[in-house]
Amino acid sequence: MDFQDCVLTCEKQFHCGICKRGFSRNSDLTRHMRIHTSEKPFKCDICEQGFSQSGNLTRHMKIHTGEKPFKCDVCKRSFSRNGDLTRHMRIHTTHIKIHIGENPFKCDICDRRFSRNHDLTRHMRIHTGEKPFKCDICEQGFSQSGNLITHMKIHTGEKPFKCDVCKLSFSRNGDLTRHMKIHTTHIKIHIAENPFKCDICDRLFSRNHDLTRHMRIHTGEKSFKCDIYKQGFITNGDITTPMSIHTDE
CATH class of the missing domain: 3.30.160.60 (Classic Zinc Finger)
Structure with a gap:
């Protein structure tokens, strides 16, 4: 040989x-x-x-050490992996192409231009109605792979997006964003109607008088005294009931 x-x-x-x-x-x-x-x-x-592979472990360790040896020459941002830097650089190259008008890929139907052929291909599905990404379970089609991934969470029951306020979970980030408006609107109503806030337990009150009375719970102050037994009470209402006992006698 x-x-x-x-x-x-x-x-x-x-x-x-x-x-x-x-x-x-x-x-x-x-x-x-x-x-x-x-x-x-x-x-x-x-x-x-x-x-x-040992190389993957070496790159992973940079997460713990905080080492970021790969630096962007444009904005000086640093990355722990070269692949992350490469993906980041596309932000600058695409951004520059937009400013200089470099969008060589043109849609023949609506004349819209794109900086990458991949973006044009995805855009064309709007006109053609093509949905190449199919769900294996219900056979529903999608024009973009990301939409299929989001859709699959309906079947798997996966809900990775959790509300920090009420702990309710959602399969899509957009659903969580819409849900959060419930809490922000609800909080605004309470703040608007109850402007007096307890600095200790954060409870809100509509009147300063109610806040003053509430604070006695925390301070233990008992401003109202029974004239007969000299017992102290937090509110005037509390003293009224035992006084009726004395008057009945």
Whole structure:
């Protein structure tokens, strides 16, 4: 066997027994097999998260150390991973294209222009009505993959968006945003109608007089005294009842 034949036949002599993919080195095959076995031998000492490759663990550790070696030359923002910097740079490139009018991808129907062909492709579905992303459960179609992902939460029951006020959960962030208006409106009503607030328990009152009376609960002050037994009471109403006992006598 000459050198050329060896290159063709020996270049990928290590093959995966599951998917038949070939590798030139046994170490590459070993690493590849973790995809099938889900083995994650590289563990984070801090949070115990596992990784299939040592490089992924190295990048992960930057989250804990706060190291951000990848810096944007435009806005000086830093990132822990190069991939995050690459995605971030698209903000600047797209923004610049908008300012210089560089939108080479044009819709033939409505003449709208786009800076990326991908955006034009997605836009065209508005005109064509194409919905290539199908739900495997109910077969409903969607024009964008993100809409399908949101839709699937209806079937799975997943509700990752939780209200911090009443703990009610929602499958979509938009539903949570609309729900929060209930609390903000409700709070505004209470603040408008009850402007006098207790600094200790945050209870609201419509009149300053009611707040003054309420504060005696916290201070223990008993301004109203029984003339017969000298017993103290927080409110005038409290003293009225025992006084009736004395008058009946």
